[in-house]
Amino acid sequence: MESSPHVSIRKATPDDAKTLVDLIVELATYENLLDEAEPSVELLEEHLSAEALTGCEALLAETERDTAVGFALFFHNYSTFQTNAGLYVEDLFVRSTYRGEGIGLALFRRLAEIAEKRGCRRIDWAVLDWNTEAIEFYDELGAEPLDDWTTMRLDEEAIEEIATAGAAA
Template sequence: MIRAATPADLPVIEDLIRRLAAYERALDEAKATREQLAEALFGADPAAYVLIAEDEPSGEAVGFALWFRNFSTWTGTPGLYLEDLFVVPEARRAGHGRALLAALAAICVERGWPRFEWSVLDWNEQALAVYRAIGARPQDEWTVQRLTGPALEALAAHAAPPSGAGPHNRANSHAN
C-alpha cells in the first residue's frame, strides 16, 4: 500500500532517511532534524512531499519516496523531481519501490506534468536495473553540479542586490 505521509510519520521518515544515508555510504551527511523535516514537509509552505510504502497486512512502513515540484523552462510546465527513494533491504523485491514509482508517475499524469526525474548513484546496479525495467532513460549528456559550504558563501558574496518582487528577492526573504 502507498499513502501520503502525515506528521505522525515523522519518526519513520527520519529513520528511513538515516537508513538511506547509511546505504549510500553517507550517514554523516544526513543532518536534517525532525523539526526541519516537520517544517519542510508539513509546514505552511511545504518544500517537499513524502509517500510511504507499507507492507500488507502488517501496515509497517517499509519504504518512502520524497519528492518536490520542479519546473522546465523548455516545456513551460512543472514536473516532479524524486529526491529520495528507499525500501528497507528486508522488503526489497516485493514491489514496494515500483509501487512508489508508479504512484509518483500517477501524480505527474493526474496533474499534467510531462517530466518525472531523479538521480541515482552510478554504483547502484539494483536500482538502475529497476529504472531500466520501467522505461527510464539516463540523461548522459547532463552532469549534476553542487555548490555548498565556503564555495557557496564565496559566490553569494558577489551577488548584486536583486531588484523586483518575488519569493527569492532578498527584500522579501526571511533569510536577510
C-alpha cells in the same frame, strides 16, 4: 491510499517526520553516505507542512507486517524547454528485507499518478553509478539515463559566499 495485497502507499504528513528520518538514515547507510546525513525531524515536520515554501512531499510505503518499509521524497521542478512542471524524486528507498516485493514499483506508480494528475510531463531523479540494482529497476520501468548531463551542486558555504559577494557589490 493505494493498496495491494501487501503494501499501501500514502502521503506522508508532518507527523511522519520521525519515521521518515529513520528511513533516511537507513538510506544514507545503504549509500555509504551516513557521514553526510544530518536529517532533522523538526525541519522535516516544517517542510512537509502545506504552508512550506520547499514544496517537499513524501510518500510512505507500509505493510501489514511492519509499519513503514519505504518512502519517496519529491518536489516539483520546471522545464523551460517544455514550459511545464515535472516531479523530481530526491530519494526513493525500500528497506532491504522488502526489496523485490513490488514496493518500489508501487511507489513509482503513485508518483506517476501524481505527476499525471498534476499535468507533469516528466519525472526526474538521480541514481548513484554503483547502484546497479536500482539502475536495473529503473531500466525495467522504461527510464532512460541522461548521459549528457553532469549534476552540479553549491553547498551551504558556497551559497553564503556567493550571496555575500552579491550583497557587497
